[in-house]
Amino acid sequence: MAHSAVSQVAVAVPVGTDSTLRSAPLFKTQNLRLGEKSLAPVLSLDLKSRNPRLRNRYVVCMSVQQASKSKVAVSPLELEERSQPPLNLYKPKEPYTATIVSVERVVGAKAPGETCHIVIDHGGNVPYWEGQSYGVIPPGENPKKPGNPHNVRLYSIASTRYGDSFDGKTASLCVRRAVYYDPESGKEDPSKSGICSNFLCNSKPGDKVLITGPSGKIMLLPEDNPNATHIMIATGTGIAPFRGYLRRMFMESVPTYKFGGLAWLFLGVANSDSLLYDDEFTKYLQDYPDNFRYDKALSREQKNKKGGKMYVQDKIEEYSDKIFKLLDGGAHIYFCGLKGMMPGIQETLKRVAEQRGESWDQKLSQLKKNKQWHVEVY
16 A cells, blocks of 8 residues: 555644635645655645734644655755764744744644644754754743743754755644642642643744753764664653654665664554654554564553553563663664653663673763663653
8 A cells, every 4th residue: 555755734724714714825835745656735834924824713723744665855964074072052032033934733632741743934044953952942031030931941853854844944843741740739820831842832824932952961862883773761741853864764765874784673662642653653554564663551551560650661571682682783872852751761771780690880981981772851
């Protein structure tokens, strides 16, 4: 069965029946290419629309793009020419004003909380590498510093340097809406909700967003050896940098990077409805079974070997012998997610090392020395 390069396209759905909105030019056509084949034009949001009523009256549906085994051509290839990653091109005192392209809820109804995939148009002016982060400055005044803007919030970028549109002009963020529930009443307290996450998840196409960066070097994908092994361990929205890695490895046709190694992803979430980008990862598994492994830890649906909840560290223990052998062979291992994930993972790795007659402290020191150990938690 043939698959198109785009299975779901960002579509704006009118809310209400205002005839002036129905006739407004919201869409523009865009030709996409799959390998050497030209695909039928698709619709995308026209960011040049100046009708504020139109922008405010539309909501955005599915926008995550997926490719078949035939990889997608990307441009401009000049993005491959840098010898060093771009760093801090825009700083908090002089941020870049970008534009929201789409906001899409990417979890099911039974997922605890809401997570959104947010595509931002930076016009090619804020280039980045896979594994870096953007800073976002939400609108409004900092309540702790009256007269000053809010502090910068960092978000790992969830796309490759070419963005979801493969043209080097967008970046994607994976954002979970931060809400607070009063422990006594059980009701949500909006006054304690996350300012930036709610701003991003509530954004509409055409809204402006102040961004800084890009920043970060610890999670950059090493490409000196295209046949290397990369073990990626994520909880929740910590999946962001790994989505970028995997799209670069398996979705995009990049002349200077032909991945032939092993990418092994461990993703820990609450339940099946909480899985992020699962369709993309499942497709890679089908198309590249020799180069990709994908293991999920669903804490509210699976049990570990002791009968307790299945967390990502339990999956690591399940495959510990293989993981340790890969690390001994030079594999890179990455961790991204809430900082609370690391103690359990470290305890598991230490226990496994001791069972193998090894010192975990010495092994960890060697992994760091060899630059095989990459951690970004928040």
